[in-house]
Amino acid sequence: APELTALSVFDLSPAPGQELEGSYAGKVTSAADVAAAAAGAEVILTCLPRSSNVKSVADELISKKALAPGSVWIDCTSGDPTFASTIAAMLDEAGCTYVDAAVSGGPAGAAAGTLTAMLGVPEGSPHMEHARPLVAQFAKNIVHCGPVGAGFAIKAVNNTMMAAHI
Structure with missing residues (x-):
């Protein structure tokens, strides 16, 4: 299985992304918009x-x-x-x-x-x-x-x- 090195997420409701960000500190970022989530991915x-x-x-x-x-x-x-x-x-x-x-x-x-x-x-x-x-x-x-x-x-x-x- 690939190791999670960096994940950027976006949801119209920020709560799920923020929950992931809290659970995987330093590996998951809750992006402000879809373009920020996709940038460089x-x-x-x-x-x-x-x-x-x-x-x-x-x-x-x-x-x-x-x-x-x-x-x-x-x-x-x-x-x-x-x-x-x-x-x-x-x-x-x-x-x-x-x-x-x-x-x-x-x-x-x-x-x-x-x-x-x-x-x-x-x-x-x-x-x-x-x-x-x-x-x-x-x-x-x-x-x-x-x-x-x-x-x-x-x-x-x-x-x-x-x-x-x-």
């Missing part, structure tokens, strides 16, 4: 309500030139597979690689580190192996589903199947 990890929220964050980081060249963006949003390609293209132009990493397992799985992550990243991409150990910090099962958007698509199918069984 090798990896950006998002889990937002919708893909449109992710695009808004990407637009802001691109406009503020807050993305480090060669960075990787791992998006755990239960996102839109088609929109993921749009986000990936705009981030690629900014020198950042996008990996969709939809997760399944709910809050209990997140707390236990036993989520399933469904990754969408081109086969053979070096970013797949870069993302895997980071995702393994919160996911027990990591499945490569195909190119960008495939992780989100499989998550949507999974949700549909689960709803059909209820």
Whole structure:
């Protein structure tokens, strides 16, 4: 497992970030805004309500030139597979690689580190192996589903199947 050397977090509600900052003094910083959290980061990890929220964050980081060249963006949003390609293209132009990493397992799985992550990243991409150990910090099962958007698509199918069984 990679060792945590520095983590910058941002949440619209400052309390969760401040709690992490207190628990991991010297390793976690609660940033004042999303650009400050992303500035110089090798990896950006998002889990937002919708893909449109992710695009808004990407637009802001691109406009503020807050993305480090060669960075990787791992998006755990239960996102839109088609929109993921749009986000990936705009981030690629900014020198950042996008990996969709939809997760399944709910809050209990997140707390236990036993989520399933469904990754969408081109086969053979070096970013797949870069993302895997980071995702393994919160996911027990990591499945490569195909190119960008495939992780989100499989998550949507999974949700549909689960709803059909209820």
